[in-house]
Amino acid sequence: MSRQFDVHLTAYGNDKRGPAFLVNLQSDHLDRLRTVVAAPMWPVASTRPSSPVSIRISVEGRHYWLAINEMAFVRVSALGRVVGNIADERDRIVRALDLLFTGV
Secondary structure: OOOOOEEEEOOOOOOOOOOOEEEEOOOHHHOOOOEEEEEEEEEOOOOOOOOOOEEEEEEOOEEEEEEHHHOEEEEHHHOOOEEEEOHHHHHHHHHHHHHHHHOO
16 A cells, blocks of 8 residues: 555656656545545656746655646556655645645
């Protein structure tokens, strides 16, 4: 089962066609649902622009943008294997979510 802030490898890996990782943003209290709200992580070196609600994160020694503004629901069964957890970035992630939803 995926926990909040788990980083999941995607089928794309470091391929430019899709995000390298998805991060589970959903509370563990809702772990019985078949979907989670997740946000993609894009390589910093990609051509994708960062936004005010993107957070620079390091995973496996590489730098990525966690694109909060691109979050969507994903079926739990479609998540790749867990390669880490970024719970230590919780405050920054919650601030980005607050900015996205409330503007402050």
